[in-house]
Amino acid sequence: MAVPGPVARHPPDAMNAPAASPADLYAQHFAEQQRRxxxxxxxxxxxHLVVPSGTLHYQVFDDRDYPYAVNPQFKAWVPLVRNPGSWLVFTPGAKPKLVYLQPFDYWHVVPQAPSGPWVEHFEVIVIREPSDALAHLPQDPARCAILGEPQSxxxxxAPNNPPPVIDYLEYHRAFKTPYEVAMMREATRKGVRAHRAAEAAFRAGASEFDIHLAYCAAARQDANELPYGNIVALNENGAVLHYxxxxxxxxxxxxxxxxxxxASHAGYACDITRTYAADANGEFQALIDAVDAAQQRMCAQVRAGFDYKQLHLDAHLALAGILKDFGVxxxxxxxxxxxxxxxxFFPHGIGHGIGxxxxxxxxxxxxxRGGRIDRPAGHPYLRLTRxxxxxxxxxIEPGLYFVDLLLDGLKRGEHAAAVDWARIDAFRPFGGIRIEDDVVCTDDAPVNLTREEFAAAA
Known part of the structure; x- marks a missing residue:
């Protein structure tokens, strides 16, 4: 069959017009995957493009496996995240194959046959042993771009991960199809529900561990299903960026x-950060409010043609203005x-791509075709420069922190007089502030998935 032409890079019509069906959204996404x-x-x-889903990795000197993480190149095609030993084969002009491992196994739950509106787009071949996949892969591995880990x-x-193929696919993965935005919105809905439960647990005086459990329960996902390890920090612990x-x-x-x-949905992630003060009328709450207002202005800068590096540099100036206003x-x-x-006070980047x-x-x-856009000088932790x-x-995740290690270096340096140390000591017991939303760039105003879902859950 002919490879369809490209879909539009932007998803606003799918988000602001009457919703398309899941089947239609996936069909459009599938066509774009084939084109790319x-x-x-x-x-x-x-x-041929050959993509293994990945394999289980076992701990050394043990028979326990590490938590399985699906190959992102595999789940870009199909919403399967718990199916090691499977393979995807794409050959232009032919119907893609999904070689699906459904093992004979009485120790574990065997995956059910694949289902959903996406299945009709593939020739699904069920195998019972991992090695059975070989009969269904192309004859000549040398003619294949094989994307994955060496263990696959x-x-x-053997995965060869050719740079021209990887460079093209990964570059264009930045541009989400309407299907992908819909999956991210569903992940956000779960994450917002869990964030509200975590805040309630904090207000009730729970420990960090119990807040984490409340979050997982509300998200209906355990720690291994979440897209990353939860950062749950009370008081001074908020000054540890990855606590x-x-x-x-x-x-x-x-x-x-x-x-x-x-939270996760069909292989896609959301990434949300919020900061709360116990005293709604205290100065730390006022500082949170100032950062929140600045963060929303930064989100509004997510516009077509805007340099993300400049957004990061603008954030430094805005946050420094807040510190000035609060006497720091x-x-x-x-x-x-x-x-x-x-x-x-703001030692990380303003954000990163997500999907x-x-x-x-x-x-x-x-x-x-490759090449690199370097970070601005003096900003080594920015993750996106496009x-x-x-x-x-x-x-978009600005933050203000009172990190002892960094403050000690400032105190010993030539700019120690640039800050009011008494004001810093007043804020140290609160740790820090970070506020993070997931935002989609469109041809017009940005779509803030996080704020929209918090508003819908109110």
Whole structure:
């Protein structure tokens, strides 16, 4: 069959017009996957795209496996995330094959036969042993672009991950189809429900561990199903950017709560962060409100043609302005950004791409033929440097933190007088603030999936 032409890169019609059916959304996504794959194969000089779903990895000196993580290149085609040992084969002009492992196994639950509106687009071949897949793969592995981990090798089909193919597919993965945006919205709906449950647990005085359990229960996902490990931080722990200790006992006084947690749906992720103060009338709540207002203005900058690097640099200036307003900075916001003091309080990037992976690939890609767009000097942790285009989905997550390690370095350095240390000491017990939304760039105003779902759940 002929490979369909490209779909529009932007999803606004699918989000703002009457909803298309899941079958129609998937069909459009499938057509786009075929188009991209055919172009990638032509770039690499290959005849077939072969994608293993991945295999189980076992712990050394043990018979326990690590949590399985599906190959993102596989779940870009099919919403299967718990099916190791399966394979996908795409050959331009032929119906794609899904070689589906359904093993004989009385130790574990055997996967059911695949179902859903996507199945009709594939020739589904059920196998009972992993090695049975070989009979259904192309005859000559040398003519195949095989995308996956080395552990997925089967016979002569060892992943070769050819750069021209990978570069093309990963670059274009930044542009979400309407189907993908719909999957991300469903993930966001689950995440918002869980965030509301976590806030309620915090207000009730729960420990970090119990808040985490409340989150998982509300999301209806266990820790291995979530797209990343939950960050659940009370009080000073909010100053640890990736705090995952989950204290079992509640502190004597819960002053603040920072939660960075997502949810999954059909292989797609959401990534949401919120910060709360126990005292709704206190100064830390006022600081949260200021960061929240600034964050919403940053989300509004997610416009076609806007340089994401500039968004990051603008965020530094905005956050430095907040620190100035709250008496933390004694110098101008411009001076704090120029001399690097703002990095002490905002030490990470403004965000990243999101979709099949929480930190979506090709964040630095100059084009679909490779190349790299470097980070701005002095900002080593920014994960995305591309210019925004319709269809891109990104996170916007400014933060202000009072990190002892970074503050100690500031105190010993030449800019120690740039801040009011008494004001810093007043905020240290609260740890920090981060607020994060998932935002889709369109041809017009951005679509903030996170804010929309919080509003719908109110």
């Amino acid at each position: 794959a055919a172009q990638a194969l032509e770039r690499g000089g290959f005849d 090798a089967l016979g002569g089909f 995952m200790e989950l204290g079992r006992e509640a502190p004597a006084q819960s002053r603040s709560f920072l939660i960075d947690a997502g 900075l004694k110098v101008s916001p411009e001076a704090a950004v120029a001399n690097g003091v703002s990095n002490v 099949l992976q929480v930190h979506e690939v090709a964040g630095f890609a100059a084009s679909d 210019t925004l285009e319709p269809g891109m989905a990104v996170t």
